Amino acid sequence: MKATVPISSAGLKTACSQCNLQELCLPFGLSENDIDRLDELVGTRRKIKRQQHLYRAGDLFEAIYAIRAGSFKTDVLLEDGREQVTGFQMTGEIIGLDGISTEFHTCNSIALEDSEVCVIPYAKLEELSRKVEGLQHQFHKVMSREIVRDHGVMMLLGSMRAEERLAAFLLNMSQRFTARGFSSAEFHLRMTREEIGSYLGLKLETVSRAFSRFQDEGLIAVQQKHIRILDGAGLKRLLQHQPAGG
Amino acid sequence: MKATVPISSAGLKTACSQCNLQELCLPFGLSENDIDRLDELVGTRRKIKRQQHLYRAGDLFEAIYAIRAGSFKTDVLLEDGREQVTGFQMTGEIIGLDGISTEFHTCNSIALEDSEVCVIPYAKLEELSRKVEGLQHQFHKVMSREIVRDHGVMMLLGSMRAEERLAAFLLNMSQRFTARGFSSAEFHLRMTREEIGSYLGLKLETVSRAFSRFQDEGLIAVQQKHIRILDGAGLKRLLQHQPAGG
DNA sequence: GTGCGACGTTGATCCACGTCAACCACTACA
DNA sequence: TGTAGTGGTTGACGTGGATCAACGTCGCAC
Numbered sequence: 001m002k003a004t005v006p007i008s009s010a011g012l013k014t015a016c017s018q019c020n021l022q023e024l025c026l027p028f029g030l031s032e033n034d035i036d037r038l039d040e041l042v043g044t045r046r047k048i049k050r051q052q053h054l055y056r057a058g059d060l061f062e063a064i065y066a067i068r069a070g071s072f073k074t075d076v077l078l079e080d081g082r083e084q085v086t087g088f089q090m091t092g093e094i095i096g097l098d099g100i101s102t103e104f105h106t107c108n109s110i111a112l113e114d115s116e117v118c119v120i121p122y123a124k125l126e127e128l129s130r131k132v133e134g135l136q137h138q139f140h141k142v143m144s145r146e147i148v149r150d151h152g153v154m155m156l157l158g159s160m161r162a163e164e165r166l167a168a169f170l171l172n173m174s175q176r177f178t179a180r181g182f183s184s185a186e187f188h189l190r191m192t193r194e195e196i197g198s199y200l201g202l203k204l205e206t207v208s209r210a211f212s213r214f215q216d217e218g219l220i221a222v223q224q225k226h227i228r229i230l231d232g233a234g235l236k237r238l239l240q241h242q243p244a245g246g
Numbered sequence: 247m248k249a250t251v252p253i254s255s256a257g258l259k260t261a262c263s264q265c266n267l268q269e270l271c272l273p274f275g276l277s278e279n280d281i282d283r284l285d286e287l288v289g290t291r292r293k294i295k296r297q298q299h300l301y302r303a304g305d306l307f308e309a310i311y312a313i314r315a316g317s318f319k320t321d322v323l324l325e326d327g328r329e330q331v332t333g334f335q336m337t338g339e340i341i342g343l344d345g346i347s348t349e350f351h352t353c354n355s356i357a358l359e360d361s362e363v364c365v366i367p368y369a370k371l372e373e374l375s376r377k378v379e380g381l382q383h384q385f386h387k388v389m390s391r392e393i394v395r396d397h398g399v400m401m402l403l404g405s406m407r408a409e410e411r412l413a414a415f416l417l418n419m420s421q422r423f424t425a426r427g428f429s430s431a432e433f434h435l436r437m438t439r440e441e442i443g444s445y446l447g448l449k450l451e452t453v454s455r456a457f458s459r460f461q462d463e464g465l466i467a468v469q470q471k472h473i474r475i476l477d478g479a480g481l482k483r484l485l486q487h488q489p490a491g492g
Numbered sequence: 493g494t495g496c497g498a499c500g501t502t503g504a505t506c507c508a509c510g511t512c513a514a515c516c517a518c519t520a521c522a
Numbered sequence: 523t524g525t526a527g528t529g530g531t532t533g534a535c536g537t538g539g540a541t542c543a544a545c546g547t548c549g550c551a552c
Contacts, residue, residue, distance in 0.1 A: 076401055079486045084401045098397065100390035107397060126383060130376045137372060143389040144346035150396035151344065151353060155322050155330045157403035158447035162509070193530065201404035203510055208531055224518080224530075240325045408539065439500065452539055454501055470500075470548075 041128060042066075043119045054095065054109040054117060061099025063121045067091050070115020071190045074098075074107045075198070085199040087149070088112070088191060092180055094142050112190040157201045160239075165200040166210040167238040170220065174229055185232070189225040287374060288312075289365045300341065300355040300363065307345025309367045313337050316361020317436045320344075320353045321444070331445040333395070334358070334437060338426055340388050358436040403447045406485075411446040412456045413484040416466065420475055431478070435471040 045068065048054050054065060054072060071090045075083050086107055089095050099105040100122065129136035152172075156165050178184035189196070193204040193211075200207065214220045219235055221228040229235065291314065294300050300311060300318060317336045321329050332353055335341050345351040346368065375382035398418075402411050424430035435442070439450040439457075446453065460466045465481055467474040475481065 076397060078401070078405070082405045084404045086397045086400050097390055098394050101387045101394055102390075106394050126386075130382065136376065136382065140372075140385075140389070141347045143386070143393065144343055144348075146393050147389065147396065148344050148347055148352050150393065150400065151322060151332045154332050154396065154399055154403060155324070157400060158330045158444065159324070159328045192528090198404065204530080205511085205532085206509060209509095212531070438498090449540055450500080451502085451541085455539090458501070 041120050041124055043121045043124070046117050046119055048072075048111040048115045048117065050111055050113050050115075052111055054111065055099075055105045056108050057105055059099075059105045061096070061103050061105055061122065063119045064094055064096035064099075064125070065109075065117040065119060067093050067095065068116045068118055071112045072109050072115065073112055073191060073195060073199075074109050076107045083198055085191075085195050087153075088195075088199065090176060090180065097143055097146055112195075153199075162200075162202055162206050163210050163213065164238055165202065166196075166207060166214070167235040169196065169200060170214075170227065170229065171232065171235055171239075173227075174232070184229070186226075186228045189227060287366050287370055289367045289370070292363050292365055294318075294357040294361045294363065296357055296359050296361075298357055300357065301345075301351045302354050303351055305345075305351045307342070307349050307351055307368065309365045310340055310342035310345075310371070311355075311363040311365060313339050313341065314362045314364055317358045318355050318361065319358055319437060319441060319445075320355050322353045329444055331437075331441050333399075334445065336422055336426065343389055343392055358441075399445075408446075408448055408452050409456050409459065410484055411448065412442075412453060412460070413481040415442065415446060416473065416475065417478065417481055417485075419473075420478070430475070432472075432474045435473060 043063065046054075046065075048070070057076065067089055069091055071088065072095060073085050074087045074089070074095065075085045077083050089109075095109055095117070096105070098107055125139065129139055152168075156168050160168065173187060173189070174184045177187045191199075193207045196202075197204045197207045202210075211220075211222050214235075215222050217234070219229075219231045221230060289309065292300075292311075294316070303322065313335060315337055317334065318341060319331050320333045320335070320341070321331045323329055335355075341355055341363070342351070344353055371385065375385055398414075402414050406414065419433060419435070420430045423433045437445075439453045442448075443450045443453045448456075457466070457468050460481075461468050463480070465475075465477045467476060
């Protein structure tokens with residue numbers, strides 16, 4: 001396996017024989033030697049069927065997970081039953097970081113489709129990242145990236161109106177698909193309108209209406225969960241110079 | 247210096263001679279030896295006057311900061327001028343984690359009052375945490391805690407109504423003051439109504455009205471920025487069983 | 493003191509989004 | 523092919539919080 005060669009974002013090549021760990025090691029250009037050692041990291045793989053939990057809030061935290069295939073949502077439940085989706089994760093991303101601070105998971109992670117993850121025992125990660133040059137930093141970057149992403153969502157929830165939120169969401173999805181080597185203009189959403197709404201702080205009807213309006217305006221083509229972006233610049237334009245809401 | 251003795255949350259004892267690093271090392275019970283080495287971490291101290299920036303979005307990331315005295319807000323600005331406060335930080339907390347993933351800071355950090363921070367050069371932190379048993383894990387916990395906190399804010403912004411948000415905010419502030427050895431029932435807010443509103447996704451008028459209503463209902467006593475919590479249980483009750491908004 | 497500017501409160505009005513409700517599209521399965 | 527269930531769309535209406543506006547209060551400079 002060619003590990004020292006920087007891997008383009010055009011395809012999903014694997015960083016170690018077990019799993020796609022490019023988020024953890026590739027952007028940093030670890031040496032071939034080091035990459036081989038990453039195999040030590042991956043305990044097992046685990047398959048998760050659609051709608052099943054990878055972990056639940058309250059579960060003992062023992063490992064983080066690298067998504068090998070499929071996609072997930074994470075959510076938190078209030079006592080009164082309200083659900084807030086805190087994020088969507090797709091192939092190549094890392095889940096489970098929330099558990100480190102409390103030794104228990106603080107949210108639920110649920111597969112949006114039949115998926116497979118690599119289990120990375122946290123103790124092993126800690127041990128290895130003391131030894132493998134660059135791994136520690138790479139892991140810090142993964143965590144920091146989650147913090148930055150969350151700030152983006154807070155921005156969205158705190159100061160954008162419905163159409164801006166959905167535009168931001170679509171552009172973000174498009175970007176993440178692109179980064180994984182898929183077409184950026186056309187993709188399949190794996191989550192329902194209700195889940196999108198929960199993530200964006202909107203009701204499903206509002207999400208649906210915004211989709212329809214975008215379609216009327218020629219910005220996107222929607223067919224159920226299938227989205228085609230026709231005018232990305234138009235979507236970006238929605239994100240600025242709008243009267244403040246919220 | 248007594249470093250091996252677990253430090254109660256009742257006072258602000260220092261973990262190393264330079265700075266309050268209990269977030270980084272104390273809860274994990276580092277050995278006295280190790281704690282002394284933490285002095286190596288702290289490059290310099292820096293004083294920041296009220297309203298001045300500790301760093302700005304776009305600044306090169308070189309260090310994280312432990313707040314030694316005072317308090318800060320972090321915010322992000324949209325192109326059109328809208329501001330979103332992404333968090334408030336008080337004495338003993340760590341700021342600057344957002345910069346790790348991008349090598350540049352992604353938000354602004356501004357002092358809410360005259361403050362002082364310990365500068366922790368990131369490169370030094372990385373180096374030391376490979377050597378000092380427990381420090382790495384402690385740093386992971388700090389980052390994870392920020393992720394969990396952010397999820398809480400997302401929850402708040404995404405599915406709570408105005409009064410719930412403010413109640414959650416007050417309880418959170420109270421808790422953080424308690425953890426720093428101050429009275430939990432009485433404290434001085436360092437931020438304006440507008441900043442609270444920006445953080446909570448509300449307008450300043452809405453924040454003000456909610457404060458007034460809480461006061462009318464005997465939940466709190468408000469005098470400008472001075473808050474006294476009269477009925478914490480009542481505030482907690484507001485957080486559940488409310489009709490879903492948002 | 494007086495004046496000024498930042499911050500806070502309160503009222504009146506408006507509107508974006510929630511709520512309620514009906515209907516439609518797609519899939520699964522008998 | 524019918525039927526049921528889940529998810530999505532659309533319309534009518536209500537409301538929480540934004541907006542606009544006036545006024546009050548505190549702290550500071552002089």
